[in-house]
Amino acid sequence: MKRFSYSALESFNTCPQQFKFASIDKVEIPKRISADMYLGAAVHRALRVLYTHGADGILYPLDKLLEGYDYEWEKPKKEHLVASSEQYTIDDYIRLGREMLQRYYEKYQPFNEGTLLGSEMRLSFELPGTPFKFAAVLDLLLKKKDGSVEIRDFKTGQRIPSVKDRGFYYQMGMYRLALKVLYPQYKDVELTQYFLRKDELISRKLTDDELDLVTEEFRNAVLEIKNAIRLNDFPTKEGSHCRFCEYFNICPAKRHGQMLNGGKAFEDLDEKEKIQKMKELATRFIEIKDQEKTVKNEIEALKGDLFQLAKDTGLTGFEGDGGKVKITLKQSEKFVTKTEDADAFASLVALTRELGLDEFMTLDSNALYKEGVAKERLTDEMMQKLKEFIRNREENSVRVVKSRNDEPENAD
Numbered sequence: 001m002k003r004f005s006y007s008a009l010e011s012f013n014t015c016p017q018q019f020k021f022a023s024i025d026k027v028e029i030p031k032r033i034s035a036d037m038y039l040g041a042a043v044h045r046a047l048r049v050l051y052t053h054g055a056d057g058i059l060y061p062l063d064k065l066l067e068g069y070d071y072e073w074e075k076p077k078k079e080h081l082v083a084s085s086e087q088y089t090i091d092d093y094i095r096l097g098r099e100m101l102q103r104y105y106e107k108y109q110p111f112n113e114g115t116l117l118g119s120e121m122r123l124s125f126e127l128p129g130t131p132f133k134f135a136a137v138l139d140l141l142l143k144k145k146d147g148s149v150e151i152r153d154f155k156t157g158q159r160i161p162s163v164k165d166r167g168f169y170y171q172m173g174m175y176r177l178a179l180k181v182l183y184p185q186y187k188d189v190e191l192t193q194y195f196l197r198k199d200e201l202i203s204r205k206l207t208d209d210e211l212d213l214v215t216e217e218f219r220n221a222v223l224e225i226k227n228a229i230r231l232n233d234f235p236t237k238e239g240s241h242c243r244f245c246e247y248f249n250i251c252p253a254k255r256h257g258q259m260l261n262g263g264k265a266f267e268d269l270d271e272k273e274k275i276q277k278m279k280e281l282a283t284r285f286i287e288i289k290d291q292e293k294t295v296k297n298e299i300e301a302l303k304g305d306l307f308q309l310a311k312d313t314g315l316t317g318f319e320g321d322g323g324k325v326k327i328t329l330k331q332s333e334k335f336v337t338k339t340e341d342a343d344a345f346a347s348l349v350a351l352t353r354e355l356g357l358d359e360f361m362t363l364d365s366n367a368l369y370k371e372g373v374a375k376e377r378l379t380d381e382m383m384q385k386l387k388e389f390i391r392n393r394e395e396n397s398v399r400v401v402k403s404r405n406d407e408p409e410n411a412d
């Protein structure tokens with residue numbers, strides 16, 4: 001990818017496979033327009049009209065604004081628009097948008113609360129300290145009368161997050177980074193999200209330390225995507241978002257279910273024997289996993305009882321039908337581990353080197369790859385020397401996802 005955006009990073013975080021379909025493979029799918037997304041776009045275009053006219057001292061008439069908004073809904077074919085809920089019709093979305101615009105119009109007219117620096121402002125910048133290029137679109141950039149600057153982002157959804165919410169923090173953080181790189185003269189910047197449906201807003205400023213943290217998070221996210229592209233590793237992440245996914249019909253996690261339901265998208269794999277075999281394997285695996293979990297829990301409980309009994313009686317073996325259980329109770333000394341106490345472990349490492357005991361230190365190759373290679377913190381010379389020791393390994397897993405909303409289990 002030549003350029004990254006907040007939406008691209010969020011797409012990868014939500015489901016790497018969905019990201020691959022959209023951004024890497026660029027899979028062509030039947031025309032399908034989310035009514036929620038289109039509502040947001042139509043409202044944003046209307047608000048841009050208000051502010052561009054307001055910047056020139058012109059109050060754009062409300063009736064004309066709503067007329068233009070209604071026209072936006074005539075552009076797409078109605079059969080292509082898809083509502084996210086069966087309780088909503090397309091007319092409901094149109095009405096909601098009109099209500100949002102009218103309420104906002106009455107509250108903020110004549111839309112000259114500051115100098116308009118940009119509307120639907122498209123910015124391209126390099127993430128600080130990296131060669132990674134990013135793109136961002138600011139709904140509004142306003143310079144207030146007190147000299148401060150506000151980045152205002154409009155939302156048409158129902159949910160109102162807190163200022164500590166991941167969505168607010170990273171999306172608005174990216175906008176703030178873009179401004180910092182391209183317009184460093186703006187020091188006092190307020191980040192605001194306005195939720196039109198609820199007539200509510202949340203706002204905050206980010207410190208330099210917080211921006212540094214956001215930068216590092218974006219850097220790591222890009223490296224994760226680059227690594228996924230290099231290894232062609234894009235696992236599916238199933239969840240509530242699957243209901244609205246445009247790639248549902250070709251998703252490898254959903255295809256078998258569709259085949260069982262007679263889905264026409266996979267006629268080439270529609271042999272009854274194959275379908276039945278897959279179902280039998282999946283069913284048997286689920287049954288065995290359930291048994292494994294039960295047996296593991298019982299074994300751990302029995303071991304605890306046996307250990308306690310051995311301590312209480314002083315015996316080291318117990319007779320049972322078909323054999324004998326031997327118990328070993330012992331105390332041992334070991335050095336502190338990084339997992340147990342990171343600070344103490346760091347002090348131990350320093351002391352070991354101070355005492356000249358480097359020969360007892362072992363290489364943590366997983367940490368070297370994860371923190372050094374994957375995050376590109378090594379020099380090109382180091383990378384070149386280490387490259388010959390890197391091996392590709394398959395890391396396969398099977399999970400059981402219960403139909404009754406049970407948590408998925410890993411079975412490596």
